[in-house]
Amino acid sequence: MSDTRKHTEVAVGILIRQDGALLLSTRPEGKAYAGYWEFPGGKIEAGETVTEALRRELIEELGVTIGEAHEWKVTEHDYPHALVRLHWCKVFDWSGGFEMREGQQMAWQTFPLTVSPVLPGAYPVLDWLEAELGVTGA
Numbered sequence: 001m002s003d004t005r006k007h008t009e010v011a012v013g014i015l016i017r018q019d020g021a022l023l024l025s026t027r028p029e030g031k032a033y034a035g036y037w038e039f040p041g042g043k044i045e046a047g048e049t050v051t052e053a054l055r056r057e058l059i060e061e062l063g064v065t066i067g068e069a070h071e072w073k074v075t076e077h078d079y080p081h082a083l084v085r086l087h088w089c090k091v092f093d094w095s096g097g098f099e100m101r102e103g104q105q106m107a108w109q110t111f112p113l114t115v116s117p118v119l120p121g122a123y124p125v126l127d128w129l130e131a132e133l134g135v136t137g138a
């Protein structure tokens with residue numbers, strides 16, 4: 001029953017470059033929605049904070065060590081494979097190279113996005129980001 005499904009907690013990083021571009025990457029083969037574009041991140045493991053999980057995931061996936069992660073929004077999405085709770089963090093500082101350690105593709109994006117398809121769980125956040133950049137941009 002849907003109201004008894006347990007949420008999978010996920011930490012997601014919105015890496016924002018100085019020019020305002022956002023980092024998206026593709027989901028590796030073998031995962032649900034393989035090939036879809038998403039913000040980097042992954043499941044929070046037992047005992048981890050959102051920030052700790054995000055830091056670990058970005059090292060594992062991209063070889064990037066993040067500075068401060070600013071927890072921004074929490075959203076939920078009900079997929080056939082999982083009911084996820086997404087903890088969105090903005091990140092402005094990082095160090096290290098971008099190595100696609102899981103064979104992903106990456107792209108720095110501004111609006112309108114030029115990559116697709118994007119994971120549906122990211123749609124609301126993309127709308128908020130686009131609205132913000134519309135206000136603060138230019």
Ligand SMILES: Nc1nc2c([nH]c(=O)n2[C@H]2C[C@H](O)[C@@H](COP(=O)(O)OP(=O)(O)OP(=O)(O)O)O2)c(=O)[nH]1
Pocket residue numbers: 010011012031037038039040041042043044077079082084086119120121122
């Ligand atoms: N990373 C990320 N996950 C997202 C986004 N939007 C969205 O709905 N999700 C969902 C998809 C997945 O169900 C879940 C993330 O889980 P995952 O399977 O990618 O995490 P993981 O890397 O820890 O996976 P694994 O080690 O278990 O293979 O969150 C997004 O923009 N980025």
